[in-house]
Amino acid sequence: MERAELVELLSPEGLRLLDSLPPYESAADVVRTVSLLRKQGHPAGLVATVLTQSKLRAKAVAKFGPFASRMLFTEAGLEQATRLQVAARHAARYARAGLTRVADLGCGVGGDAMAMAALDLEVTAVEADEVTAAIASYNLAPFPNAGVVNAKAEDIDLAGMDAVYLDPARRTSGHGNTRRLADPSDWSPSLDFAFGLASTLPVGVKLGPGVDRELLPEDAETQWVSVDGQVVEAGVWTGALARDGIRRAALVVHGDSAHELTGSADADDEPAGDLGEFLYEPDGAVIRARLIGDLARGLGARMLRHDIAYLTADTHLATPFAAAFRVLDELPYKESDLRKALAQRGIGTLEIKKRGADVDPAALRKRLQLKGEASGTLVLTRIGSRHVALLVERLG
Template structure:
């Protein structure tokens, strides 16, 4: 995609071609291209329309109905913040009194659009001309072009202290975390674009700075006094965010988004949960809770303990409704032995097994093949360590009554 192709897609002919391509997205690409060509659409415009239609189809999982009117690049879509996460962040910024926000490296505009919808005036900065043009088009499609403007430029050179003659209330940055050449994920923050040192310096210059990072970020890298927030959507860990200055409300936070519900667990990330034996119920914490190092805080909500101090399975005597973990009943516990486990599952007539693991080197799919399950019953197998010994727990899910109030 280049600027000429983007402009062509926004002409009446391009809009028609894109509408036709949208109806063909997800099918045979060769047949779709032939359909567009037979309708008299030039080859270049047909290719651009088909690419956008397919990206919009994929983007629906992140953006819902809004995706149908947006423009995307492949790399931009991969990094773009999910709409629910961006809306939650925007609401938090607005609640903190942010009226103007600079979005350094705004990409396709997902976060900026969410902030603008929350009533914040957003100034976006984007180095790639095509991406910047798409962000501006997306702002128009979202109806927030009056509150979100995009400037073409280098994020590291933009003066955040002189936006319309005054410093911005806050700065947001979502650095690129994929290689420009290969598209591979970048795990070293020093190799982000802008790099980690720039982000730290930015937090030092602007009191209210927020930047998005990979969920695997090491806690020791976070600035002193900053808040590290890990976010999951329907149990899928999607990102981490660093909040600095007055925006830092707690040392560590796990935010769980599930439909319209939002659950937050906070703490300092240094507590250690008590250690004890395997008990009747096992809680498997949400990955945001684990990555935020808030397992001990969660364990306290269910009167739980760990069976191994380094493994984030929490054990308790009673089941309790909680948004922060899945609950399983431990039916049986045994030292791991493939032969013994296979024999026991045969006795129980198990033919279906969900396999969970923490602290085990075993590969679940390889184990599944080795078990040669042939029965009619189902079971959950938990591969873990207890007192540093390889252990397998035979479990079954615990249904929580719908009317029960979740622990908060």
């Protein structure tokens, strides 16, 4: 979004027009809506801008729920924004630690700042990009205890602040079609700057879940977070924001429920053993946090192989930290024999999971020429030195 487009959108006419639109559903609806709005005399540029916002609001529901319908976004800002249920947990850390004046450096469209302000924290939200800062101001307007500053994070005077939150921009600047930056020194602000603040203030830093673990401070708590099966971030917490005795954590969020596995360090893995009646696939947050060994011990399970993140056990225990499967059969791994085995069972719908197997599940599924009314789940992996194909049943 360009500055001129934002000015037009933020006009009384622009906001009224945006709020009058029906919820975005499909590209076909857009064509009809454009035609209708143009017939009503609205300028072409404004029509394009409000329809883009309508589409972004529809997309944002996955992150912000009903709040999305009263917010504004840029494409890049929405992509990088924290999900509301995760942002609420970020804010709760500051509140529990008694840190009431927070600088949110690199606030983006303001998602985390909104969550903090909702808990009555005083938030100074800082954003270097002018358009994004204006959008954050709009989103934070309902909160008198939050304000937005259009400036670089490095230029902010933190005197009077109790703590800092940072979500460094890890993509090139712009509002769309950005690319990822691999070097932490190129992030805005840089990772060195973010962690450097921890010498004087409690700091929380949101990073991508695949962050190089060598970059993580030894005295900080790092919490990997998954939402509905997708690992979405690694949060690094220092000073009063870090919990005593916890250096590794996996937070698993499903809908309105959340469960956490914590450890004082990376957990030692359990030894590998024979395939049991049950197979467990640990949640991605557990894997990233390297707490698979602690999960295995809690389940009475063992590794299926030392370098593959599957667990196996002879008994089943329900857990929020892993998907569980009953092993029904071991099928031939050779593709032609596997096709016959699936055909004999009448399996026409097949979920394919794989670890330790160089296979494209979509391409394999097509080659298997599946037919039949039955459905199943196939796990392609390795036990010891051999490849195996396991037909399993997902447990609730």
